[in-house]
Amino acid sequence: MRLHHGIDRGRRIQIIIDGERVDAFEGETLAAAMIEQSPAFRRDTKGMARGMFCNMGTCGECTVTLLPGGRRVRACLVPAQVGMDVTRD
Template sequence: MSEVEILLDGAPVTCAEGLPLTEVLMARAPFWRQSPRQGAPRGMFCGMGLCFECVVVVDGAWSRACLERTRAGMSVRTDQPEDRP
């Protein structure tokens, strides 16, 4: 696999091309999400696109990180505004 650079919350990150985006997020911070009920830290949940817990914004559009593959130049935002799907 070749290495690519992506923007993750505005910061450049180098990773292997074609990795599931959740793998990059979990390597950066194992608990990169907050529980919607208690606000406690949590990581990935189902890992196969069913739960929508890993929703992020990729190149301006909502996407499930577990189904998204890394590619050169992609821009990812992990902040969660209220209007998420």
């Protein structure tokens, strides 16, 4: 859940997560924007939802795919940018 009071943020931007437009703020990570939409970043082999774990780039639980190129990145390390297209697949 994103804090809203007493926080200075960059300007509001939009990114696309799994085909859905989501508000983000300049200066925040993809992970921060994605958590606002859903805490689940992926499903494990049993179909159970998995979320962020370390939030510092060591565990890989927040790995997502940037479209259209298909580059896999850790969402906790990548700043949200206008028009980014991201999938959890």
